[in-house]
Amino acid sequence: MKIYTEVASLQQEISRLKKSGHTIGFVPTMGALHDGHLSLVSQARNSAGITVASIFVNPKQFNDPEDLRRYPRTPEKDAGMLEKAGCDILFMPDEKEMYPPDFHLDYKVGYLDELMEGKHRKGHFQGVVTVVYRLFMIVQPDMAFFGEKDYQQYVIIRKMAEDLHLPVQVIPCPIIREPDGLAMSSRNQLLTPEHRAHAPLIARTMLGAREKMRTLSPEQLKQWVAESINQDPYLELEYFEVVDSGTLLPVNTWNEKNSLIACIAVWAGKIRLIDNLKFSS
Ligand code: AMP
DSSP: OEEEOOHHHHHHHHHHHHHTTOOEEEEEEOSSOOHHHHHHHHHHHHHOSEEEEEEOOOGGGOSOHHHHHHSOOOHHHHHHHHHHTTOOEEEOOOHHHHSOTTOOOOOOOGGGGGSHHHHHSTTHHHHHHHHHHHHHHHHOOSEEEEEGGGHHHHHHHHHHHHHTTOSOEEEEEOOOBOTTSOBOOGGGGGSOHHHHHHTTHHHHHHHHHHHHTTTSOHHHHHHHHHHHHHTSTTOEEEEEEEEETTTOOBOSSTTOOSOEEEEEEEEETTEEEEEEEEEOO
16 A cells, blocks of 8 residues: 655656556545444445545544544554555645645535534534545545445535536445444544443434334424433433435425435534434335
8 A cells, every 4th residue: 555645746646547547436534444434445445446545634624623632543553454455545644735825615515514513513514525625636536435424424525526517426335333333433432431331322212213203203203312312311412303315404294205314413421423324204
């Protein structure tokens, strides 16, 4: 695996590979890798000639400085995992390399920024599209792989690629979970042992909610989820929404023909966890 920290030398290598007919599959990450990230690498390897991963903890997408400060950073371990997973190229820029002075992106996320994660993390998605756009310009991927763990992020990036006619296919990859159901996340390693032990209730509640949806209205279901999470002293619900999986707009009745997805954010002490589950109507 080749490791690049500079844009210019990475671009040289990418254009050499493209000229010789290779397709590029791209997996952007913020590091502290786990099997969820590696599943994206594996899907990239199955779909593209060359797999490029990036590790960059993007300050622009953190709305909470404390969250940025404590975000886990394990670059050597990550590089070893990527090499073992068969990744061809790792791009690890620092902030100066990533963002030229005064770099900004004119693209606005729009109404998707007002919902769920956007509503609770002001500026987060604007930071995400800025870094992903810049990475797309640098890496020039044919395909880019995003986890459905961050479902709203995937929908926003897919829309940006469509809106701007970017020549990249944005490919969703399923959520990878721990054996007890907790969705894998770099932030899980920041949980105290007690919070970690209680966190699987999030996924269990989502499964329970999917069962219950036939007998409760959307409003009642929200209440049931709030009670299920908040009766646990280690967890606190931030939001639970059942939304259309294409538009991400909330549904008010179960009559919708469209496919539905339930999205949740929960505080486990100082750590914020998100998860989602596809619901059929
Ligand atoms: P992050 O490093 O958190 O920015 O995540 C990088 C990519 O990995 C994003 O596309 C995430 O959606 C994806 N990802 C993170 N956790 C998981 C998971 N448990 N299953 C599948 N994909 C994931």
